[in-house]
Amino acid sequence: MLRPKYLLAMDSPLSPSTLEKLRQRSWGIKVGVPLLLRLGVQQVKGLVRDWERVVCDMKLADIDSTMVNTVDALDGLCSALIAHALVGKRGALDALRDVTRNLNISLYLLVSMSHPGWDDSLLGRGLLVAKEVDPEGLVGPATRPLIITRIRETFPSKLILAPGVGAQGASPGQAMCFGADVEIVGRKVYSSPDPVKTMEEVIDEAERKLMECEGATARRDRAE
Amino acid sequence: MLRPKYLLAMDSPLSPSTLEKLRQRSWGIKVGVPLLLRLGVQQVKGLVRDWERVVCDMKLADIDSTMVNTVDALDGLCSALIAHALVGKRGALDALRDVTRNLNISLYLLVSMSHPGWDDSLLGRGLLVAKEVDPEGLVGPATRPLIITRIRETFPSKLILAPGVGAQGASPGQAMCFGADVEIVGRKVYSSPDPVKTMEEVIDEAERKLMECEGATARRDRAE
Numbered sequence: 001m002l003r004p005k006y007l008l009a010m011d012s013p014l015s016p017s018t019l020e021k022l023r024q025r026s027w028g029i030k031v032g033v034p035l036l037l038r039l040g041v042q043q044v045k046g047l048v049r050d051w052e053r054v055v056c057d058m059k060l061a062d063i064d065s066t067m068v069n070t071v072d073a074l075d076g077l078c079s080a081l082i083a084h085a086l087v088g089k090r091g092a093l094d095a096l097r098d099v100t101r102n103l104n105i106s107l108y109l110l111v112s113m114s115h116p117g118w119d120d121s122l123l124g125r126g127l128l129v130a131k132e133v134d135p136e137g138l139v140g141p142a143t144r145p146l147i148i149t150r151i152r153e154t155f156p157s158k159l160i161l162a163p164g165v166g167a168q169g170a171s172p173g174q175a176m177c178f179g180a181d182v183e184i185v186g187r188k189v190y191s192s193p194d195p196v197k198t199m200e201e202v203i204d205e206a207e208r209k210l211m212e213c214e215g216a217t218a219r220r221d222r223a224e
Numbered sequence: 225m226l227r228p229k230y231l232l233a234m235d236s237p238l239s240p241s242t243l244e245k246l247r248q249r250s251w252g253i254k255v256g257v258p259l260l261l262r263l264g265v266q267q268v269k270g271l272v273r274d275w276e277r278v279v280c281d282m283k284l285a286d287i288d289s290t291m292v293n294t295v296d297a298l299d300g301l302c303s304a305l306i307a308h309a310l311v312g313k314r315g316a317l318d319a320l321r322d323v324t325r326n327l328n329i330s331l332y333l334l335v336s337m338s339h340p341g342w343d344d345s346l347l348g349r350g351l352l353v354a355k356e357v358d359p360e361g362l363v364g365p366a367t368r369p370l371i372i373t374r375i376r377e378t379f380p381s382k383l384i385l386a387p388g389v390g391a392q393g394a395s396p397g398q399a400m401c402f403g404a405d406v407e408i409v410g411r412k413v414y415s416s417p418d419p420v421k422t423m424e425e426v427i428d429e430a431e432r433k434l435m436e437c438e439g440a441t442a443r444r445d446r447a448e
Contacts, residue, residue, distance in 0.1 A: 037297035073261035088341030115315030
């Protein structure tokens with residue numbers, strides 16, 4: 001059975017002991033601009049030093065020099081970095097691709113977002129840019145699982161991460177059933193009075209969901 | 225005569241005395257993610273405390289809660305903030321619009337970028353979102369002045385800022401001739417051995433350019 005993988009979005013700092021328990025239950029941890037502005041790069045580094053996977057979700061969407069400069073300012077914090085595919089390759093993602101490869105940082109390209117105002121007529125362009133840039137992973141919305149399937153069809157063997165579980169309304173496991181490898185959960189866990197228990201409930205719910213859809217896939221496979 | 229207005233992009237810190245001389249020659253100062261990560265919000269605040277206009281160029285492109293959280297973490301540093309129009313209104317720019325209005329921060333929406341990989345088939349969508357969100361200003365590329373004209377046609381009376389002067393190849397004054405109010409110059413100035421002299425040269429060149437195009441406009445007006 002596939003164990004559901006969760007990337008914990010830590011937008012507010014959690015205590016070291018809570019964080020350690022969450023680490024044992026998570027695939028990785030995601031930090032973003034607000035936390036980095038509040039605590040500073042070095043303090044965030046200290047908080048996440050035991051984590052194998054630290055995803056810096058900067059939603060980078062700038063020209064080459066600024067994005068490369070940002071990676072440099074992050075000072076080795078991140079094992080992976082999220083950027084917007086839509087900024088395109090020449091004079092933007094080409095340089096970011098080079099620098100992340102040289103520093104052994106995984107590049108995840110965001111091709112579609114989880115909020116209602118996002119326009120998925122942009123998806124084709126995003127996927128095209130992603131093909132040119134050849135990132136290690138793609139990011140798409142757990143809130144619109146058919147988009148996840150379309151990303152999976154375009155990239156059969158790349159890592160797909162799906163934010164939107166919990167506060168944004170996607171139910172645990174659904175994006176994985178539609179082709180995501182890792183779901184991202186944030187507010188629901190870090191705003192919970194008992195973050196560890198909430199994380200366990202999310203994982204359990206995803207596990208049940210995965211059993212259903214894996215059963216469905218197995219039946220479909222036999223029918224083909 | 226229109227005096228050319230310049231927004232100084234400070235991606236590397238400048239000495240207080242240089243900065244003070246540049247302040248007297250500039251419309252405002254722009255700071256971004258790399259500098260904020262390197263120095264921290266409070267130190268950047270100290271550096272720019274005498275400036276009337278501090279534009280935080282975060283290139284925000286996230287969901288509502290993260291963008292609002294970023295504004296909060298910036299702790300009163302910015303008089304204006306740059307966000308990507310493409311993320312759309314619902315669940316994203318709607319909340320950012322509210323919070324910036326409440327805090328009396330100008331919102332500038334980026335509708336087109338200055339690097340070669342940017343795809344201007346996205347411009348229509350960006351302008352549409354900008355109309356819905358009603359920002360105080362728009363950002364478009366000095367490197368492609370016809371795009372500036374198109375933004376000006378869509379927003380006859382809003383502020384238009386144009387990055388790309390200097391290191392990225394646009395010549396001073398050109399974007400203003402095509403409809404921009406303010407040009408953004410960065411590397412050319414802060415990487416110069418004499419930033420103040422370079423800034424003066426840029427402004428002088430823009431002034432000459434503006435005289436030419438204003439002359440051209442005047443002739444055209446008379447001919448109509």
